[in-house]
Amino acid sequence: MLRFDGKVAIVTGGGRGLGRSHALLLASRGASIVVNDFGSSAAGQGSDTSPADDVVSEIIAAGGKAVANYESVSTGAEAIVRTAIETFGRLDIVVNNAGINHMTPFGPEAIEGIRQHMEVNFFGTAAVTAAAWPHLIASGAGRVVNTASPTLVGFEQQSAYVASKGAIFSFTRTLAMEALKVGIRVNAIAPTAYTRMAAEAEIPDDLKKMLENSMTTAMVSPTVAYLAHEDCSITGETLLSQGGVMQRFALTMNTGYTNAEVTPEDIRANLDAILDDASSKPVGIIGSDNEGSLLDLFD
Numbered sequence: 001m002l003r004f005d006g007k008v009a010i011v012t013g014g015g016r017g018l019g020r021s022h023a024l025l026l027a028s029r030g031a032s033i034v035v036n037d038f039g040s041s042a043a044g045q046g047s048d049t050s051p052a053d054d055v056v057s058e059i060i061a062a063g064g065k066a067v068a069n070y071e072s073v074s075t076g077a078e079a080i081v082r083t084a085i086e087t088f089g090r091l092d093i094v095v096n097n098a099g100i101n102h103m104t105p106f107g108p109e110a111i112e113g114i115r116q117h118m119e120v121n122f123f124g125t126a127a128v129t130a131a132a133w134p135h136l137i138a139s140g141a142g143r144v145v146n147t148a149s150p151t152l153v154g155f156e157q158q159s160a161y162v163a164s165k166g167a168i169f170s171f172t173r174t175l176a177m178e179a180l181k182v183g184i185r186v187n188a189i190a191p192t193a194y195t196r197m198a199a200e201a202e203i204p205d206d207l208k209k210m211l212e213n214s215m216t217t218a219m220v221s222p223t224v225a226y227l228a229h230e231d232c233s234i235t236g237e238t239l240l241s242q243g244g245v246m247q248r249f250a251l252t253m254n255t256g257y258t259n260a261e262v263t264p265e266d267i268r269a270n271l272d273a274i275l276d277d278a279s280s281k282p283v284g285i286i287g288s289d290n291e292g293s294l295l296d297l298f299d
Helices: 017-028 050-061 077-088 108-139 159-182 196-200 205-214 221-228 264-269 271-275 294-298
Strands: 008-012 032-036 065-069 093-095 143-147 185-192 238-242 245-248
Touching (some): 008 108, 077 108, 159 185, 264 271
Parallel strands (some): 008 093, 093 143
16 A cells, blocks of 8 residues: 655645545545645635635544645745644645636636636646745655646636646646656646536536536545655656546657748648647656657657
């Protein structure tokens, strides 16, 4: 069994939904948990201390160790990390789960929403990770698990949310390259589960019912637990996790079309070759053991 005895983990957005499931699973396997939750609505409105407090109470009642933190990830990253160090004396794992989502048709009125999503979802992820970085290095086996989204492939009226999750996907890959030098593994999940966001989303009722019945938050958390464990051997990867299905979300590049004197007409004439997936290879993390390197594409 993969255990976390002696390890300390921060779970942002840990008071409800996926974050709660992650915190409970890690705690059940021996980790001491900082349950961070600002307590806002799924759209990012308001605040409430009870979600974090409730999960801490659950963990302690089950014999685990936990402490609550109520800071916003976008403005209180250092305080979140300080809670871990002052309470438990170390920090080994950061699970960046906190995020917001509200659907907005694109146009001039969407820009403020894009800023808000980037501030919480992306900048919050980067800020907490940055504050934790020296402690993760000191751990000797630091682990970062970020939260991207299957909507990276595109989703109508979700330009703000998808852009923020795309930033997290690229941030995960890039940070993994730096992290290799200091013994830290950085990965992400792209989860689908029945959460507050799903319940409030403008999607068909039959799809909501399917999510509620067959895609629970608890089905995602084992993927997070593996990525957070010192036995995790991969880095820079994003794993889809939904309803008991785990898949690699890969960035690929193909052979394409080569012409040093290319013209617009050449692009038109060779579009099939440019878009052909038959020669596609996964683009891994340069310097890691992950399959496929960016450099391989130019051999």
